[in-house]
Amino acid sequence: MDLRKVPKDSKEKKKREYIQSSFDVDDRFKRQCLQIARSSFHSFRYNLTRHVKKYKAYPNRLRNPPLLYSFIQKGHWDAFVNDRLSKEFKTLSGLQKERRALNLYNHHLG
Numbered sequence: 848m849d850l851r852k853v854p855k856d857s858k859e860k861k862k863r864e865y866i867q868s869s870f871d872v873d874d875r876f877k878r879q880c881l882q883i884a885r886s887s888f889h890s891f892r893y894n895l896t897r898h899v900k901k902y903k904a905y906p907n908r909l910r911n912p913p914l915l916y917s918f919i920q921k922g923h924w925d926a927f928v929n930d931r932l933s934k935e936f937k938t939l940s941g942l943q944k945e946r947r948a949l950n951l952y953n954h955h956l957g
Contacts, residue, residue: 899931
């Protein structure tokens with residue numbers, strides 16, 4: 848399933864339902880909990896993408912996930928690698944790099 852094709856409001860609803868079904872979170876901390884989960888998931892995907900880009904010239908090193916992420920199922924890993932090596936991802940990544948280059952100031956919160 849390609850998450851880029853799923854409507855954004857549907858994704859947010861699913862995230863909320865998953866966290867609420869998995870954890871008993873006080874209403875006052877739900878937003879903060881979702882923000883931390885989003886940030887952690889983003890870092891997770893970023894690190895895996897860096898690994899794929901680093902070893903794209905060595906296909907045998909991409910057969911299995913890195914040892915740190917050995918819990919990833921083989922089918923999910925293969926789908927992730929194929930997505931990150933696809934032409935669509937390269938096009939989108941290049942577009943985002945161009946947009947990022949236009950920023951004059953880095954944005955930092957906190």
